Amino acid sequence: xxxxxxxxxxxxxxxxxxxxxxxxxxxxxxxxxxxxxxxxxxxxxxxxxxxxxxxxxxxxxxxxxxxxxxxxxxxxxxxxxxxxxxxxxxxxxxxxxxxxxxxxxxxxxxxxxxxxxxxxxxxxxxxxxxxxxxxxxxxxxxxxxxxxxxxxxxxxxxxxxxxxxxxxxxxxxxxxxxxxxxxxxxxxxxxxxxxxxxxxxxxxxxxxxxxxxxxxxxxxxxxxxxxxxxxxxxxxxxxxxxxxxxxxxxxxxxxxxxxxxxxxxxxxxxxxxxxxxxxxxxxxxxxxxxxxxxxxxxxxxxxxxxxxxxxxxxxxxxxxxxxxxxxxxxxxxxxxxxxxxxxxxxxxxxxxxxxxxxxxxxxxxxxxxxxxxxxxxxxxxxxxxxxxxxxxxxxxxxxxxxxxxxxxxxxxxxxxxxxxxxxxxxxxx
Numbered sequence: 001x002x003x004x005x006x007x008x009x010x011x012x013x014x015x016x017x018x019x020x021x022x023x024x025x026x027x028x029x030x031x032x033x034x035x036x037x038x039x040x041x042x043x044x045x046x047x048x049x050x051x052x053x054x055x056x057x058x059x060x061x062x063x064x065x066x067x068x069x070x071x072x073x074x075x076x077x078x079x080x081x082x083x084x085x086x087x088x089x090x091x092x093x094x095x096x097x098x099x100x101x102x103x104x105x106x107x108x109x110x111x112x113x114x115x116x117x118x119x120x121x122x123x124x125x126x127x128x129x130x131x132x133x134x135x136x137x138x139x140x141x142x143x144x145x146x147x148x149x150x151x152x153x154x155x156x157x158x159x160x161x162x163x164x165x166x167x168x169x170x171x172x173x174x175x176x177x178x179x180x181x182x183x184x185x186x187x188x189x190x191x192x193x194x195x196x197x198x199x200x201x202x203x204x205x206x207x208x209x210x211x212x213x214x215x216x217x218x219x220x221x222x223x224x225x226x227x228x229x230x231x232x233x234x235x236x237x238x239x240x241x242x243x244x245x246x247x248x249x250x251x252x253x254x255x256x257x258x259x260x261x262x263x264x265x266x267x268x269x270x271x272x273x274x275x276x277x278x279x280x281x282x283x284x285x286x287x288x289x290x291x292x293x294x295x296x297x298x299x300x301x302x303x304x305x306x307x308x309x310x311x312x313x314x315x316x317x318x319x320x321x322x323x324x325x326x327x328x329x330x331x332x333x334x335x336x337x338x339x340x341x342x343x344x345x346x347x348x349x350x351x352x353x354x355x356x357x358x359x360x361x362x363x364x365x366x367x368x369x370x371x372x373x374x375x376x377x378x379x380x381x382x383x384x385x386x387x388x389x390x391x392x393x394x395x396x397x398x399x400x401x402x403x404x405x406x407x408x409x410x411x412x413x414x415x416x417x418x419x420x421x422x423x424x425x426x427x428x429x
Contacts, residue, residue: 062079063080064076064077064151065077065078075151077155151169153170153172153177154177154182154245155181156182157181157245158198159184159186160186164294164295166245166246167246167295168246170241171241172241176192176193178193179193183195183197184238186274187206187208187210189238189242190238191241191242209271211263211265211274212231212232213226213228213261215420216419217309217414217421218418221266222264222412223264223267224262224263225262225263226262226263227261227263229257229279230257230258236256239277240256246295247292248328249328259279259282260282261278262278262306264302266297275293276291276292276294276297276302277292277306278306278307278309278310279291280313281324285319286321286323287310287311287321288321288323289323290331291303291334293306300412301411301412303334304334304337304410305412305414307334308410308414311366312416313421314365316421316422320367320368321367322369322370335370336374336406337406337408339366339370339371340374341406341407341410342364342365343371343374344397344400346360346364347390348394348397350363352390353391353393354389354392355392356387356389357372357390358387358388375390380396
């Protein structure tokens with residue numbers, strides 16, 4: 001019993017010693033911790049991050065610019081940085097002389113031409129006329145038209161694989177012109193101002209793959225369709241709105257019932273893609289009212305091909321056709337070139353020296369007045385015994401071809417045997 005008590009006392013003493021040692025260690029550690037800087041306690045107030053400042057709104061002006069003595073299709077919007085300050089108001093900037101053949105009006109070169117040279121130059125080049133060169137009525141109408149269509153309401157149109165800069169004002173609804181860009185379906189000619197809507201329309205909504213009319217001509221990958229303005233009114237109205245973007249003087253927009261439209265298309269595995277057209281009024285001696293080729297497809301011979309189609313239709317109707325007057329400046333250049341080709345070819349093939357204009361008109365299918373206005377510019381027309389006579393020979397023809405560079409064969413020739421069309425006589429106004 002005594003031994004057990006002694007062991008208990010020894011164990012208790014040992015435990016007290018260990019507790020004392022642990023206490024000393026804890027105290028020392030606490031002193032070391034007190035020597036260090038106390039950690040910052042979290043603030044009871046939450047700091048709010050500073051509000052980012054909005055950038056200052058920058059405003060600047062842009063100006064609609066028309067270049068003097070230039071066609072209005074060159075008009076554009078420019079900001080102030082594009083303008084050059086004139087050092088002195090007394091300084092006058094003169095345009096450099098332009099050599100013949102550039103078709104630029106208002107240059108110092110035009111003042112060096114004789115009256116005959118100037119008339120011939122204007123026959124084969126696009127020249128913007130000044131109001132002083134027009135009669136009073138035409139000038140007044142031209143000014144009113146210019147005031148109404150002074151500013152282009154669109155900048156570009158997306159058409160197929162192309163984004164095309166527009167040339168002129170076109171009366172599209174204001175609601176779709178706010179962005180300055182329009183998306184036009186190349187098959188149904190529907191227009192919209194939203195890209196997503198346009199993509200959805202092309203992929204899912206539009207089922208049309210060619211113009212809504214009869215195919216009257218097919219040669220290679222080119223087709224011509226005849227579309228009735230009365231039967232397909234919406235399509236033809238959209239076509240007129242599209243055409244006005246690239247034609248300055250066009251007044252036919254919505255009243256299309258009395259017109260037929262002939263649509264030229266490039267055909268591939270996806271369908272028939274419209275590249276140009278001409279319109280023709282029913283029961284009229286005019287075989288063409290207006291003609292338009294979209295800019296990406298110009299200089300391929302499509303314009304003269306459509307002119308050939310218009311004369312081929314007149315021939316099958318048994319009439320001598322003529323385009324509606326007055327011709328636009330660009331239309332005049334195209335027609336003059338085509339008329340010279342037909343007339344010089346006919347004169348050369350038949351070795352004609354003297355022929356009346358009436359006989360030349362019957363053989364060529366070109367109207368009497370068009371022959372006179374074409375050949376008068378080079379002095380080939382003489383009035384004799386109540387009729388106009390063309391005085392010509394091989395030397396004159398060769399001289400005209402070499403000096404005036406006219407009469408060349410068009411890039412595309414119409415194959416009359418491929419034209420599947422007969423006059424429609426059942427229509428009554």
